[in-house]
Amino acid sequence: MSDIKIVVDSGSDIPQEIADKYDIGIISFLSLFGEEQFVHRVDITNREFFDKLESFDGFPTTSQTPYGDMYDYFSRLCKEHKSVIYFALSSAASGQYQTANLVKNEILEENPEADFHIVDSYKFSLYIAQTAVHAAQMAIDGKSVDEIIAECEEYIKTWRCYLLVDTLKYLEKGGRLSKTAAFVGTMLDIKPVLTIENGLVESIDKLRGKKKLLDKLIEKVGEDSDMDRENPMFLVVQSDDSKGQEVCVKLREEYGDGCIEMYGEFGPLIGTHVGKGAIAVIPRIKNG
Numbered sequence: 001m002s003d004i005k006i007v008v009d010s011g012s013d014i015p016q017e018i019a020d021k022y023d024i025g026i027i028s029f030l031s032l033f034g035e036e037q038f039v040h041r042v043d044i045t046n047r048e049f050f051d052k053l054e055s056f057d058g059f060p061t062t063s064q065t066p067y068g069d070m071y072d073y074f075s076r077l078c079k080e081h082k083s084v085i086y087f088a089l090s091s092a093a094s095g096q097y098q099t100a101n102l103v104k105n106e107i108l109e110e111n112p113e114a115d116f117h118i119v120d121s122y123k124f125s126l127y128i129a130q131t132a133v134h135a136a137q138m139a140i141d142g143k144s145v146d147e148i149i150a151e152c153e154e155y156i157k158t159w160r161c162y163l164l165v166d167t168l169k170y171l172e173k174g175g176r177l178s179k180t181a182a183f184v185g186t187m188l189d190i191k192p193v194l195t196i197e198n199g200l201v202e203s204i205d206k207l208r209g210k211k212k213l214l215d216k217l218i219e220k221v222g223e224d225s226d227m228d229r230e231n232p233m234f235l236v237v238q239s240d241d242s243k244g245q246e247v248c249v250k251l252r253e254e255y256g257d258g259c260i261e262m263y264g265e266f267g268p269l270i271g272t273h274v275g276k277g278a279i280a281v282i283p284r285i286k287n288g
Contacts, residue, residue, distance in 0.1 A: 003082040004139040004148065006132050007074075009065070009096060010040035011089035011269040013237055014129035018262070022136035027073055027086075029096070030063040031268045037063075040268050049268040050239060050276045062269050064096040071103045078107055078114040083145045085117045085135060087128050087152070089269075092199030119149055122199040123156055126235040126264050126282060131156040133262070158228075159235060159282045162221050163194040163201075164213060166240070166277025193220060201273070214243060217281060218250050226285040232259050235282035239266040243279045251281070 007025035008014055019026055028040040031049065033056050038044040044052075053060060065073075077084045091097035100118045107114050121128045131152050138148045191213065193205040207216045221227070221234075232255040238244030248260050261284070266274060 004145060005077050005081040005084045006136045006139065007077065007084060007086040008128050008132045009086075009089055010267055011094070011096075011124055012087070012128035012132065013125045013264045013267045013270060014132065015262070015264050016041075018129065018133060022133055024132050024136055025073075025077065027065050027070060029065060029094075029269045031060055031272065032063060033060045034058060038268070044268065046239075046265050046267050046271070049271055053271065054276060060272055062272055064094060064099055067099060067103065070099060071106060074100070074103055074116065075107050075111075078111060078116050083115040083117070085119065085145060085148060087119050087121050087132050087135070089128065090122045090124060090196075090199035091120045092122065093124070093201075115145065117145060117149060119153065120199075121156055123196055124201075125161075125266065125270050125280070126237045126262055127156055127159055127161070127196070129264065130159065130235055130262050158285055160224065160226065160285045161195045161280055161282045162204075162217060163274070163278065163280040164191055164207065164217050165194070165274050167275050169275070193217070214247055214250065214279070217279070218247065218254070221281050221283055222254070224283060224285065228284045228286050231284070232256065233261045233284040234259055235262045235264075236260060236280070237264045237266055237282070238279045239271055239274060240277045240279065241265070243277065247279060247281060 005025060007027060010026060010028040014024065026041060028042060031038045031040065031044065033052060086100060088097040088100055097120050104116050104118055107116060134155050135148050135152050191207045192203040193207060194201050195204045205220060207213055234251055236244055236247055248263060251259055266278060
């Protein structure tokens with residue numbers, strides 16, 4: 001096994017037990033509720049965040065990792081490991097990737113031998129977590145840094161997100177949905193089905209009504225002609241565990257007991273925009 005350290009940020013929503021299993025490093029974003037500031041995974045748990053989100057009189061904001069904290073973290077890793085690969089949250093949605101590159105330049109000025117690589121994932125959440133696991137396994141198998149990065153840049157494209165939110169208000173407050181669209185959607189019980197394209201969240205379809213929405217979501221996923229039906233695999237991420245477990249049961253009934261590759265929970269970064277009650281099914285597809 002080569003000494004390659006894989007790193008993600010808290011926007012990956014990687015379950016802690018999986019990060020521990022593969023020794024994947026996590027660098028955290030921040031949440032700000034007015035004057036209160038919380039470091040994800042350090043100062044606030046996911047459950048505490050969603051409780052605070054629902055009771056907060058306002059709209060929280062998120063902030064990238066402070067420059068100094070990021071420098072200290074990556075500088076230490078570059079000294080402790082032969083190589084470091086950081087799979088960053090989509091640069092189209094956050095300045096984290098750009099800041100990491102500034103940090104990298106400073107580290108290389110001081111330590112020209114450092115082998116530090118930053119990969120723009122153009123994705124969010126379990127897309128990144130699953131890719132980091134794939135990278136870590138490749139490192140265990142003795143693959144080189146160049147091999148890992150090249151394969152993972154393609155691997156992350158072999159998943160496709162279908163996201164359903166319980167309420168449109170957080171998408172509207174966060175500027176991801178117009179006030180008019182949010183009002184009309186709420187009045188007519190129209191739920192957008194969201195995905196990630198070109199590094200941003202986009203609407204790809206709509207579901208109507210309040211009944212059997214999870215069945216409708218799974219049916220929509222099943223209609224994807226690109227889905228790998230020979231070896232069906234899914235990532236499931238939620239901010240309502242009861243919904244998540246129900247979806248997992250339904251997917252296993254239809255596609256087999258081993259079809260859930262990773263199950264996770266939206267953290268504060270994504271949770272700020274999707275709110276409580278969101279559910280995403282991310283199937284493996286044949287063509288990225």
